[in-house]
Amino acid sequence: MDSPNSFVLSNARIVLADRVIEGFVCVAEGRIVEFGEGRGPELGLDMNGDYVLPGLIELHTDHLEAHIQPRPKVRWDTMSAILAYDAQIAASGVTTVFDSLRIGAASRADALSNYAEEIATTLDEAKALDVLRCDHLTHLRCEIATPDVVEDSTRFLARRKVHLISLMDHTPGQRQFRDLEKMRIYYARHGYVDDASFDAFVVERLAMHGEFAVGNRKALVAMAHRAGVALASHDDATHEQVAEAIADRVSIAEFPTTREAAEASHDSGVKVLMGAPNIVRGGSHSGNVAAQELAEAGRLDILSSDYVPASLILAAFELPRLVPGIDLAHALRLVTKNPAEATGLQDRGEIASGKRADLVRIRYASERPVVRCVWRAGVRVT
Secondary structure (H helix, E strand, O other): OOOOOOOEEEEOOOOEOOOOEEEEEEEEEOEEEEEOOOOOOOOOEEEEEEEEEEEEEEEOOOEEEEEEEOOOOOOHHHHHHHHHHHHHHHHEEEEEEEEEEEOOOOOOOOHHHHHHHHHHHHHHHHHHHOOOOEEEEEEEEEEOOOHHHHHHHHHHHHHHOOEEEEEEOOOOHHHHOOOOOHHHHHHHOOOOOOEEEEEEEEHHHHHHHHHHHHHHEEEEEEEEHHHEEEEEEOOOOOHHHHHHHHHHHOEEEEEEHHHHHHHHHOOOOOOOEHHHHHHHOOOOOOOOOHHHHHHHHHOOOOOEOOOOOOHHHHHHHHHHHEEEEEEEHHHHOOOOOOHHOEEEEOOOOOOOOOOOEEEEEEEOOOOOEEEEEEOOEEOOOO
């Protein structure tokens, strides 16, 4: 095979959707055409016993924001930020990333919600220049209790394709912020550092929720279904909120904050997504339900790196050690096959004939996975 996106990977531990085998993978013109145990049809590239697994699929990452705004009140060059973010994501084993763009400001200090159009335009430019390592898809994080979210989302969808919409609601006293004291600590970074300013913020957000949340949610749900965009609910905490999400026909429950919400979502066929940092750290940084607890209960379907790109592969290799009922193939499905299925991506997410050759070579060293090589559609990108 002499085409740059046609090759054989041999002498590898191949992570399939249901098991791990020792063998080979054949790639032709960017697609997987054959795999199996033992020696391949030709020697190919010797993996020296390293793991070869499907490229990771990241549905919800805040990490682009950290590059766009690396410090409070510091706005970085958009193209430079995107290229650095793309490189870090790829080096973490991710081949498909849903770039999270905010629509609707969660606070007056939330300037990033004003940059969604500019970021998307720059991403389009980077794609046209063919300078990106990962396949970048669009995830709109829509803050429903804001006056402009429907108008801005409508305008965004009219100009470009969107692949996932999250129904976000960071109103005080519910969902992620049921505990107002924890919310006070969180929003100190947004400038609400004294009691008076935070209390005024709470009053303002409660009023906005009463005025906008119900109508905006209905409009966004209808918009997503008309456009064929996958829907996610965010931070569900109660049976009532899960019931609303099910009625809205969401396919993903992002970061349910309680076990009851996670169980209700999973048992209704909605994929439960939790943060990989939650697994790596041993629990939620905000005191919500632990991802490991849901894994042990069989209610964990998808992992997201959230705010640490490297956590995705770390968590996938850590889960089999933490939860006896989960093997490596099962754990890898949480970051490959399951997110692909939840968002309608039929061409990737597993090592199978006809799938895209999105592949990652992993060496296990010092009790942790190390990303050695990444191929997207058969082209090596890192």
